[in-house]
Amino acid sequence: MSEQKQTRAGFVALIGEPNAGKSTLTNAMVGAKVSIVTHKVQTTRARIRGVAMQGDSQLVLVDTPGLFRPRRNLDRAMVKAAWSGAADADIVVLLIEAHRGKTDGVDAILAALKERNVEGQKVALAINKIDRIPRDRLLALTAEMSKEFDFAQIFMVSAEKGYGVDDLKAWLAGRVPEGPWMYPEDQIADLPLRMIAAEITREKLTLRLHQELPYQLTVETESWEERKDGSVRIDQIIYVMRDGHKGIALGPKGETIKAVSMAAREELTEFLGRKVHLFLQIKVRPNWLDEAERFTEMGLDIKDGG
Numbered sequence: 001m002s003e004q005k006q007t008r009a010g011f012v013a014l015i016g017e018p019n020a021g022k023s024t025l026t027n028a029m030v031g032a033k034v035s036i037v038t039h040k041v042q043t044t045r046a047r048i049r050g051v052a053m054q055g056d057s058q059l060v061l062v063d064t065p066g067l068f069r070p071r072r073n074l075d076r077a078m079v080k081a082a083w084s085g086a087a088d089a090d091i092v093v094l095l096i097e098a099h100r101g102k103t104d105g106v107d108a109i110l111a112a113l114k115e116r117n118v119e120g121q122k123v124a125l126a127i128n129k130i131d132r133i134p135r136d137r138l139l140a141l142t143a144e145m146s147k148e149f150d151f152a153q154i155f156m157v158s159a160e161k162g163y164g165v166d167d168l169k170a171w172l173a174g175r176v177p178e179g180p181w182m183y184p185e186d187q188i189a190d191l192p193l194r195m196i197a198a199e200i201t202r203e204k205l206t207l208r209l210h211q212e213l214p215y216q217l218t219v220e221t222e223s224w225e226e227r228k229d230g231s232v233r234i235d236q237i238i239y240v241m242r243d244g245h246k247g248i249a250l251g252p253k254g255e256t257i258k259a260v261s262m263a264a265r266e267e268l269t270e271f272l273g274r275k276v277h278l279f280l281q282i283k284v285r286p287n288w289l290d291e292a293e294r295f296t297e298m299g300l301d302i303k304d305g306g
């Protein structure tokens, strides 16, 4: 027998209606406030909300925004992307709200899971906000839900109070496939902040560029330097698909990128509670989608979304 520990790692997609508690659950599992609890407009790509460690397992929690209400073509592409994000994940956790029960939205998700032949073995149900209803109603809801879908497991949790979260986490940890961790241990602490910082800049760009190209760019935090004076220097690269997009992202006389940088810096300063020096660079990387790691491929169908 090998002396080496067998590590496990996998993607866990959290799906559920808006407000179900995905951010709160992520925070509870990761153990630090990493995912921003927002009620903002949903963006396209599967986002990594956080990385949770449990024993020798690494759980990469991904979000599949845009699961709902396709209105226009773009939105339809988003929904499609969101579903492929869920289907690509190693495990799906469907989060529902105890006090709202089996809503139309939940029905729609169940129908979509069936339609896409997502096997029950891959899907766990987490009934969240159990602090809000009495136990007998909870049992009725559990029965109702298991009649509808063959869940691998059902958990009753309160993401906010922390009830049941450890059980869910331990179960997930045993379920993700054997394999090397996707993130080195020493990077994990730092990673969510880098991701959040990238997400903030991407959001500012998206707001600024409206329909022009937000679906075709990605932001990466290149370096994160804590300075002696308590401030932090953050360098980020905005990757665009084509040369022409570079000009759009820069804007006339660099106005767009300047405004984006200011808005992102302001939010980062507020979020981190200290002074931030933000440096943005735009680079063209035509194949960023192909080159990207497995996680960046999840959730975006660029052909439909662009």
Ligand SMILES: Nc1nc2c(ncn2[C@@H]2O[C@H](COP(=O)(O)OP(=O)(O)OP(=O)(O)O)[C@@H](O)[C@H]2O)c(=O)[nH]1
Binding pocket: 016, 017, 018, 019, 020, 021, 022, 023, 024, 025, 037, 038, 039, 040, 128, 129, 130, 131, 132, 157, 158, 159, 160, 161
């Ligand atoms: N009572 C109670 N409230 C909760 C619980 N978990 C989350 N909430 C609340 O539900 C609201 C929505 O939680 P979020 O974590 O933002 O939900 P979300 O699914 O990430 O929302 P979107 O990102 O908008 O889809 C917040 O006000 C939370 O405080 C819980 O276990 N009990």
